[in-house]
Amino acid sequence: MFLTQEELTHINAFRRELHRHPEVSGEEAETARRVQEALLLAKPDRIVSNLGGHGVAAVYEGAIPGPTVMIRAELDGLPIEELSDLAYRSTVSGKGHLCGHDGHMSILMALATALGQKRPTKGRVVLLFQPAEENGAGAAAVLADPEFATLKPDMALSLHNFPGIPLGHVLLRDGPVNCASRGMKIVLTGKTSHASCPEDGIAPTFAVARLLAALTDLGSHAPMGADFSLVTVTHARLGEPAFGISPGRAEIWATLRTLTDERMADLVQRAETLAGTEARAAGLQIEVSYEDIFRQCCNSPEAVDALRRALDDEGISHQSDSPLLPMKGSEDFGLFRTVAPSAMFFLGSGETHPQLHNPDYDFPEALIPIGARVFLRAITNILG
Ligand SMILES: [Zn+2]
């Protein structure tokens, strides 16, 4: 390992500090401040802040020109109450670092520590601490920030810890690794009336009842692959909690999920047609909007090769043929592929480790040196 025990202890303490103070997507001001404070000790050549929101980037320059390698971690925690007896458990009620982004940031801090002691020979390394991954807004905001042009990578790499496989074992494959998804919000507006005279109003009751079933049925029920699609109704609301009113308004929230962006366009169209037809038949106004939009996340072969070589050089076990990939969850890192070859690998958190977003999840600190070794080796292989 390239870090001393003292440096590792310091980085673990940094992770626990982040863990105590989780902030949700778009609100990561304090996390960004902590990251910048810790980065100063690792002496980057440049720190860019407020990137696409609260994003932070640390730049390490080589002595001679060459390509830019970007390594990305996420700043945000989740709006979930942490259930644990850990000494460093979340101090913020209803919020927790339950996806391991505190650990991912610590891996980048380990890299910063190493790069602060030894710059790359050529080119440069950008360590990106990206905001708002959990709602799919952050990568797009970072890419849209004019300052990003000064950081534009020639290759972008990332990892996500992965419960359910052995600790430290890696899954890595070319092509799709995460699904496209988007939250669809349908608002149906009719007219309230006295509950004794529903015929005087326009109630969305039957339209909602049919849509809850029909939207759920819209998924392909196909196994994971190009034809996979899934619709999950996540929330519904009809009228007000009162016995005297026949409802005049309803809301349905559903998450649409597909493997490919093409299939998503098709699913969106079919869901909108379905909802529009029901609304028209009942004489209801309809408004459809979308949130939490994730594009498919697809690994580029050249970036996968760079990671595979680094894993081999470091003697870390890895496989490409897992039934767990591509996964049904979404990840906004795929968007960086619009500017450079990109790849993400999945680092085992342990076979029986609590799953991501579970209330009792905690990032395994043993993964910090492993993740950092893989990235540092990939950087050294590319930039010397
Ligand atoms: Zn997550």
Ligand SMILES: [Zn+2]
């Ligand atoms: Zn995550």
